[in-house]
Amino acid sequence: MNKFKQCAYTLLLLSTCFIASPLILHKIWTSSALAEKPAAAAPPVVNRNKEQTTTPEGEPVTQADGTAPAVTGTGTASAEGQPAATETTTAPAQPDIFVESDLSYFDDALFIGDSRTVGIKDYGDFENSDFFCTEGLSTDQINKTTVNGKTFDQLIDAKQYGKVYVMLGINEVGNDHEYVLTSYRAIVEKLKVHQPDAIIYVQANLHVSSYAENGVITNASIDDLNSGIASLADNKRVFYLDINELYDDEYGYFNQNYTHDGVHPMGMYYTQWCEWLCTKTVPKDRAQTTTAAE
Numbered sequence: 001m002n003k004f005k006q007c008a009y010t011l012l013l014l015s016t017c018f019i020a021s022p023l024i025l026h027k028i029w030t031s032s033a034l035a036e037k038p039a040a041a042a043p044p045v046v047n048r049n050k051e052q053t054t055t056p057e058g059e060p061v062t063q064a065d066g067t068a069p070a071v072t073g074t075g076t077a078s079a080e081g082q083p084a085a086t087e088t089t090t091a092p093a094q095p096d097i098f099v100e101s102d103l104s105y106f107d108d109a110l111f112i113g114d115s116r117t118v119g120i121k122d123y124g125d126f127e128n129s130d131f132f133c134t135e136g137l138s139t140d141q142i143n144k145t146t147v148n149g150k151t152f153d154q155l156i157d158a159k160q161y162g163k164v165y166v167m168l169g170i171n172e173v174g175n176d177h178e179y180v181l182t183s184y185r186a187i188v189e190k191l192k193v194h195q196p197d198a199i200i201y202v203q204a205n206l207h208v209s210s211y212a213e214n215g216v217i218t219n220a221s222i223d224d225l226n227s228g229i230a231s232l233a234d235n236k237r238v239f240y241l242d243i244n245e246l247y248d249d250e251y252g253y254f255n256q257n258y259t260h261d262g263v264h265p266m267g268m269y270y271t272q273w274c275e276w277l278c279t280k281t282v283p284k285d286r287a288q289t290t291t292a293a294e
Helices: 003-036 114-121 153-160 177-194 219-230 266-279
Strands: 109-113 130-133 163-168 199-203 238-241
Touching: 109 114, 109 153, 114 130, 114 163, 114 266, 130 153, 153 238, 163 177, 177 199, 177 219, 199 219
Parallel strands: 109 130, 109 163, 163 199, 199 238
Antiparallel strands: none
């Protein structure tokens, strides 16, 4: 190769290096920056466009006023800013006294509650049980509410029950919880007096799905109220039941597969609720009711 060709190849090589080197350096710098950047945690898959609708078993959550939520009316649920999981309060340990019973255990039972309890009445298996329930029922309004022509006092004075199930609070979760628990405690104490032979079950409020949470109703607030309700149980005559173990998803939300509105179970799943309650029964001879103690 003559000197002319050597010079030409040398100039061509230098030109190529001069043009390509900035691109190579930029690529190296970009790769290094990406390698140092921490990877973002993957959020749970949440259907944020799911429409909240009114279902036959109850009404969706809406806020009745500036402070107190009410599970009434219709609307579209908010889904902004949902965390991967809610902060939950540790539930108290369940007593070993629970056994499984058949449906006849509930023949002398009274169920008290809001629209979720209405769902048990309409779609559940407890055909021989009595119900004092209506949409939007709350602890501070129970004494002013009439169901099927009877007040709460008239109902619990007209018949003696073997078991009473109470599930209230979701319509008041935005209120002061100490005030709600004072009303709740008064209901339990009244039941002890008017139903001396009854085993009393206080039930946790159901969680909501992620898209049903809003500024007032959150699972963290529900858990805080449930914790107070659990404190009413003495595991002798009053027992606490937490249905959320049946319906929660892996993140502690109400599993979207079981609900249309993020608040109420679909009708077909109230049978599962009843089956679950059958596994959480206390035998009459093991509960310390007033009559048993006497």
